[in-house]
Amino acid sequence: MSTAxxxxxxxxxxxxxxxxxxxLAVRDAHLAGAQRLAERGELLSGGAxxxxxxxxxxSSMHVVFADQAAFDAWYAxxxxxxxxxxxxxxxxxxRIFRPAL
Structure with a gap:
């Protein structure tokens, strides 16, 4: 995702x-969505x-998407x-710093 x-x-x-x-009413749906984002590599970190x-x-989330349309779809x-x-x-x-490990 070099142009992500x-x-x-x-x-x-x-x-x-x-x-x-x-x-609390939508927390389970939010967490399930966050899990899907993480599995696709789109959620780098997040929490309450x-x-x-x-x-x-x-909440705070660090997210990465292929393009603006993908971000907009998630946001909506x-x-x-x-x-x-x-x-x-x-x-x-x-720009998220990713140290070499």
């Missing part, structure tokens, strides 16, 4: 009373952003987006 596009997705959940319920008390309040179908979990989303292009 790499992104850092930082997304914070809503802060309303139903935010955690929305997250925690508040000071250890509660999930958002991501359960945390379609399920109204993520409300403050930042997508930044990046």
């Amino acid at each position: 596009l790499e992104y850092l997705v930082t997304a914070f959940d809503g802060t309303d009373e139903g935010a955690l319920d929305r997250r 952003i925690l508040d000071d008390e250890g509660r999930m309040i958002g 179908a991501e359960p945390y987006i379609t399920g109204d979990v993520w409300r403050d989303i930042t997508v930044r292009p990046m």
